[in-house]
Amino acid sequence: MKKLILTxxxxxxxxxxLAQNAQLPQNITIKALDGTSxxxxxxxxxxxxxxxxxxxxxxxxxxxxxxxxxxxxxxWQEETGVKLVAISxxxxxxxxxxxxxxxxxxxEYEVYLDQNQDFKRAMxxxxxxxxxxxxxxxxxVWQHTSFVEGSEEELLEVVKKAAAEE
Amino acid sequence: xxxxxxxxxxxxxLTLVLGGTxxxxxxxxxxxxxxxIQLDGQISSADSIIGAQDVPEWLLMNARADILYTNGGFSxxxxxxxxxxxxxxxxxxxxxxxxxxxxxxxQGEKLSVTAGNFYEQFGSGMILxxxxxxxxxxxxxxxxxxxxxxxxxxxxxxxxxxKQRYFWNxxxxxxxGIDGEVNLNSIVKCMAESRFRAxxxxxxxxxxxxxxxxxxxDNPSYRLNLPLNVGAGAVRMDLAYGNWGLQAEYxxxxxxxxxxNNFIYRDGEALMVNATYSQKGFSANVxxxxxxxxxxxxVRSESGEMLYINYIPAITKQHTYAFLSMYPYATQTTxxxxxxGDVMYKIKKETLLGGKYGTDIHINGxxxxxxxxxxxxxxxxxxxxxxxxxxGDLYYADASLEVAKKLSKAVKLxxxxxxxxxxxxxxxxxxxxxxxxxxxxxxTWKVNKKNVLRFEAEWMGSDSQYxxxxxxxxxxxxxxxxxxxxxxxxxxxxxxDQYAYRDGVGNYYNVSVGYNHGATRLQLGYGKQxxxxxxxxxxxxxxxxxxxxxxxxxxxx
Numbered sequence: 001m002k003k004l005i006l007t008x009x010x011x012x013x014x015x016x017x018l019a020q021n022a023q024l025p026q027n028i029t030i031k032a033l034d035g036t037s038x039x040x041x042x043x044x045x046x047x048x049x050x051x052x053x054x055x056x057x058x059x060x061x062x063x064x065x066x067x068x069x070x071x072x073x074x075x076w077q078e079e080t081g082v083k084l085v086a087i088s089x090x091x092x093x094x095x096x097x098x099x100x101x102x103x104x105x106x107x108e109y110e111v112y113l114d115q116n117q118d119f120k121r122a123m124x125x126x127x128x129x130x131x132x133x134x135x136x137x138x139x140x141v142w143q144h145t146s147f148v149e150g151s152e153e154e155l156l157e158v159v160k161k162a163a164a165e166e
Numbered sequence: 167x168x169x170x171x172x173x174x175x176x177x178x179x180l181t182l183v184l185g186g187t188x189x190x191x192x193x194x195x196x197x198x199x200x201x202x203i204q205l206d207g208q209i210s211s212a213d214s215i216i217g218a219q220d221v222p223e224w225l226l227m228n229a230r231a232d233i234l235y236t237n238g239g240f241s242x243x244x245x246x247x248x249x250x251x252x253x254x255x256x257x258x259x260x261x262x263x264x265x266x267x268x269x270x271x272x273q274g275e276k277l278s279v280t281a282g283n284f285y286e287q288f289g290s291g292m293i294l295x296x297x298x299x300x301x302x303x304x305x306x307x308x309x310x311x312x313x314x315x316x317x318x319x320x321x322x323x324x325x326x327x328x329k330q331r332y333f334w335n336x337x338x339x340x341x342x343g344i345d346g347e348v349n350l351n352s353i354v355k356c357m358a359e360s361r362f363r364a365x366x367x368x369x370x371x372x373x374x375x376x377x378x379x380x381x382x383x384d385n386p387s388y389r390l391n392l393p394l395n396v397g398a399g400a401v402r403m404d405l406a407y408g409n410w411g412l413q414a415e416y417x418x419x420x421x422x423x424x425x426x427n428n429f430i431y432r433d434g435e436a437l438m439v440n441a442t443y444s445q446k447g448f449s450a451n452v453x454x455x456x457x458x459x460x461x462x463x464x465v466r467s468e469s470g471e472m473l474y475i476n477y478i479p480a481i482t483k484q485h486t487y488a489f490l491s492m493y494p495y496a497t498q499t500t501x502x503x504x505x506x507g508d509v510m511y512k513i514k515k516e517t518l519l520g521g522k523y524g525t526d527i528h529i530n531g532x533x534x535x536x537x538x539x540x541x542x543x544x545x546x547x548x549x550x551x552x553x554x555x556x557x558g559d560l561y562y563a564d565a566s567l568e569v570a571k572k573l574s575k576a577v578k579l580x581x582x583x584x585x586x587x588x589x590x591x592x593x594x595x596x597x598x599x600x601x602x603x604x605x606x607x608x609x610t611w612k613v614n615k616k617n618v619l620r621f622e623a624e625w626m627g628s629d630s631q632y633x634x635x636x637x638x639x640x641x642x643x644x645x646x647x648x649x650x651x652x653x654x655x656x657x658x659x660x661x662x663d664q665y666a667y668r669d670g671v672g673n674y675y676n677v678s679v680g681y682n683h684g685a686t687r688l689q690l691g692y693g694k695q696x697x698x699x700x701x702x703x704x705x706x707x708x709x710x711x712x713x714x715x716x717x718x719x720x721x722x723x
Contacts, residue, residue: 025236026238027239027273027274027275028273029314034406035364035365035406036351057484058484058699059701059705061701091297092287092290092479096413096451096453097508099411099442099449100442100444100450100508103449104444104447104449104528105512105526115287116285116287117285118285121232121285122234122236123722124200124202124232124234124685124722124723125202126720127720129705130685142684143685145685145686145687145705145720147705148654148655148703150618150654151654151655
């Protein structure tokens with residue numbers, strides 16, 4: 001049995017095919033800040049790129065990332081049409097704080113709650129912050145974990161490239 | 167290959183690590199394989215000062231790989247885990263390796279079905295929350311069947327049955343549950359565009375466990391008549407009107423004598439209420455809760471942290487600075503009352519206090535006490551009576567003020583003051599209350615586009631004194647300094663030291679180096695580390711206590 005599993009794992013992982021970009025998972029249920037359930041297929045931006053940022057209220061680097069982008073968000077939107085979707089992984093302990101936290105910080109992002117972490121698991125997020133760039137076709141073209149000031153410029157380059165693909 | 171087959175662990179690990187870092191999502195039969203890998207290790211030496219135990223193994227390692235196959239709405243996954251041997255802070259019963267978790271799942275618009283291991287939560291989790299926290303060694307996943315129906319837009323019905331993971335086995339207790347949730351704005355036509363938003367929900371969970379012999383303490387020739395089925399139900403609402411919000415959930419649990427409540431037959435209940443007001447640049451929320459005898463486990467004889475069916479969250483703020491989080495408060499599921507308040511305010515740019523860039527102010531306070539109890543008997547009785555509105559002993563209180571200000575285009579300063587009162591009884595020790603004052607300064611300097619420096623200084627003044635009999639190493643007065651250098655988000659180096667300069671013991675020095683590339687992160691550390699939440703090099707994660715060399719690799723593909 002062990003051998004079989006190992007062999008399968010080897011076949012699955014060592015058959016290096018052409019690297020294809022994964023599509024954003026479609027039917028995972030997350031919650032909007034007003035309590036309504038929505039499916040991840042609702043994460044759309046009219047064929048323009050989307051930044052998906054997994055964060056938590058208690059995560060300082062996540063807050064630095066979202067606050068840093070806030071200051072340039074309008075410029076980015078004008079330049080590339082990008083939309084930022086912030087997925088909170090706060091659990092029952094701090095989920096009630098997400099909406100006040102978002103408003104208090106003056107963020108104008110689309111924010112969803114992923115309390116049961118279904119989306120986080122489907123996206124293989126281990127630590128926060130973990131940021132993805134999705135192109136107009138719904139393909140994940142870039143991802144990065146960790147944030148320090150200045151790395152938003154690298155993110156912008158990726159978004160520009162994704163926007164130019166259209 | 168033969169040699170590798172003889173040590174299959176090694177082979178699998180190598181395949182996963184090497185394979186995982188080089189490939190992207192693979193196309194297999196039209197579907198895709200994705201996954202993530204985590205490898206944490208420590209080469210530890212004993213140190214009674216920081217609580218790192220003497221371990222005969224020179225290397226402790228936790229490894230884990232999730233492999234996920236997705237094809238449209240269909241997905242299947244398995245998780246390999248290896249603990250050779252478990253790292254400090256992880257239960258030794260995790261020792262071993264194998265496929266810990268597997269499932270097949272279909273996620274459709276109106277129907278989702280998962281067979282195998284799954285995670286689920288009803289409402290805020292007060293009657294059911296199957297969850298994992300990989301860094302804390304908690305995996306309460308259920309193995310069984312989970313079905314979610316969404317017959318109309320705005321209506322969700324969940325039904326599940328399964329057994330809880332218990333290290334490498336599954337607990338005997340059977341957990342079954344059903345939950346329904348209705349969003350009124352989606353189903354009532356005239357409410358569709360209303361500023362009033364309402365979601366209502368209710369759930370019921372039942373646990374079945376075989377009978378066992380528990381002697382009646384007053385007369386050991388009698389045994390307790392144990393309920394084989396224990397039920398718990400909850401109702402909840404989530405209301406919003408414009409800038410205002412109100413969430414409430416009430417849970418009630420039937421007779422559930424267990425080790426956790428000393429085999430009393432009193433019903434359990436819990437209430438949690440949260441009210442918020444928020445607008446752009448200002449928000450406030452108040453949270454209150456009362457918990458009475460709400461420990462709900464799938465096995466009645468299980469003490470400790472495993473096999474919880476439900477989850478009662480702590481409402482205290484989750485601090486991330488080292489000294490502010492040194493005394494984290496853990497919910498007392500057997501009984502507590504608490505109140506928490508939080509205010510965030512942004513002082514506008516170009517004002518006297520706001521300056522050129524504006525100023526962020528964040529105030530938080532909480533107070534948690536035990537519930538009032540009047541004993542009326544021991545095991546086999548109703549246990550105690552409780553006055554609903556009367557508070558008991560103080561468990562925990564804290565207040566903090568955080569001011570964050572951008573001083574120039576390149577420099578940002580955050581200053582925090584915190585005050586805490588901590589009762590050691592919540593960790594099972596007796597002793598006087600600890601009163602702590604904490605001051606934190608955190609400065610980030612973006613030297614140029616690629617180089618960022620961060621400095622952190624912390625001080626904690628406490629009236630607690632180190633007592634070798636209790637051996638609480640957090641006592642005393644502390645100072646801490648941290649310098650972190652980042653070269654873009656790719657490389658970082660951090661050096662820190664925490665030192666007990668009065669009435670305490672301990673000197674925690676640490677050097678860490680890390681590298682991030684895409685979704686891969688590699689980190690090496692040397693020194694002494696306290697267990698807890700650590701946010702360096704641009705990410706936050708829980709770390710175990712250690713003394714010596716630590717390494718960590720995480721990647722997803």
